[in-house]
Amino acid sequence: MNVTGHTRRPASIRDVATAAGVSYQTVSRVINGHPSVRPSTRERVQAAIEELGFRRNATALALASGRTRTVTVLTANTTHYGYASILQGIEEAARAASYAVGIGVLESAEDAAVAAEVQRATDTGGGIVVIAYDPAGVRALGTVPAGVPVVGVVETPASPPGGESPWVWTDDREAAYQATRHLLALGHATVHYVAIPSSTRRTSARTSGWRQALKEAGAPEPRPAQGGWGPAGGHAAALKLARDPSVTAILCGNDDLALGVLRALHETGRSVPGEVSVAGFDDAPHCAFLTPSLTTVRLDFTGLGRAAFALLHGALEESAPVAPHPVSEPELVVRESSGPPPARA
Template identity: 45%
Template sequence: MSGPGSRPPSSTDVARLAGVSQKTVSRVLNGEPYVSEEVRERVLAAARELGYRRNTAARALHLGRFHRIGVAALGSSLYGPSSLLVALERAAREIGYALSVVNTLEGEDGGLMSAVEELLGQGVDAVVVSDPIDEGQAPRLDRDVPVLSFRPIPGLDGPRVVVAGSSGVDAGRQATEHLLGLGHATVWHVAGPSRWWAARDRARGWREALAAAGAAEPPPLEGDWSPASGYAAGRILAADPEVTAVFAANDDMAIGVLRALAEAGRAVPGEVSVAGMDDIPAAAYLSPPLTTVRQDFEAVARRGLALLVEQIERSPGPRAHDDLPARLVVRRSTAPPTAPPPGAEP
């Protein structure tokens, strides 16, 4: 630790301790590509050990940048949105950026654009649009500012838009294909709120998988992401003997479905298979453990911010679009049907 009057550590000190060039230190701290993960971790460890802090105020004056990224987020304690926000903050801090977060409220007209304007007024180099919902009017960003969205938003337009994330369409398709592949004639769906783009993506993947398999499309039941709404939908499904497979748009609703099926005496997976999405920490410890689709929030945040920083620190490039695959996690809540559904040919 430096004593009184000693100079603070510099990027040259970090380079010396990490055994790399000063240019490499700059690349790591600026979030630039073409640096291996091993070198990046070595540089960040050296910076932490030395207590190195960049003078962001001086950098802003020198470069005309704030080294701050704004996040317009739908205020939510749900596992997916909150996990992504934590991953964003951690990834931004590692590359020397700070985050400013403005939460919007579901149902607030023009909330997204109001949040973006507030962030721009605070002084940010770029904006992240996280967990958007359909506000009835497509947002348009006329300012020349980089924007990161974690899914394509119809109508979201601007000169420097980056889309990076884990495709909800692919996740919905994977869960449904898994259930159909086990031999279920079709798959019922407990959907998220229809105003959420993420809910629409997952429902679209479900529909596409059914259509590709030539399976009937049952009417979806809409929930609000909560276990209570999954329970309400599950009671309806439990009363229908033709239901043998259910895909819930998140794990919390899947938990509600499991409770309703248990109360109705419908064994899981003996009579009904259930799959969810998100892989919340409790999913592996339910009875039975829940089959689900996992999103790598850390990887999504890192990749998205890397693309965004490229837009910030270089001359504007073409619109970027990069999806990271979600991963199906198979557990004991799904299995082949034990008997053909009523009405099926023997």
């Protein structure tokens, strides 16, 4: 351990080379584990590396080799539970593969802004993961120029893309199906749905899972309410639903919406689950501690993030660590907010 007082230029491979009395190429071979280096030489070089505290310059490496070992995550949001968890999963996997993680926030869905952010991300030369749960993300995914390695974290596609698609997703359809069936099984005549915005104009997988369950049960299909992303949207949507006494079960596009719905029901004096049952999606950590605690479908966001990185990693390097982390199936978590409908409907 040599304490090098004030800041000075860090040692380069040439510094190490002269210190060890070899050429810089030999140093390069040592740090890359090339086989044909005499053990005695290797040791001398290693000693010099230790001595000078040499660390390979990431920038130079990237420039010379072309491989950046970087993944940039493009996302419209960093604070929502789902988004943040995906980011966390990506970071975990990237760290394990010694990749650097960059982040770019798509503040607006406007074309120019999105294009600029995608440009910045491609400029790094590394791979890109786009969280495309919203219009900004979808647009970004579409803006990435061909040839740039990119993986999209997307809503469940309507039809499974053939072969190898650069997308990962959770089984939203199944999740919605399970939650809806749970509520129907409790005896509710039908289940109302407060939706999160769809990233595209098409029907979301959650909506279609919900529909399917209703259809199978022969239950009437109410028009889905639009709730936005946050509790405020859920609150507004539920204030309307609460006026209708026939509403006894509400499925919410995510847990934040559900929180707003619970609040609205409380304000309108409708008890949960006595009069109305509520369920959400995601199983954010606070769900278990709400009053009443929230029935929801757990989604494996960190696993999704890890899978996204694994896919990208495979595209970026030959030595693909095949068989990526699997994404867990959605799992219904029943808590206090769901129960049988009131005795006489």
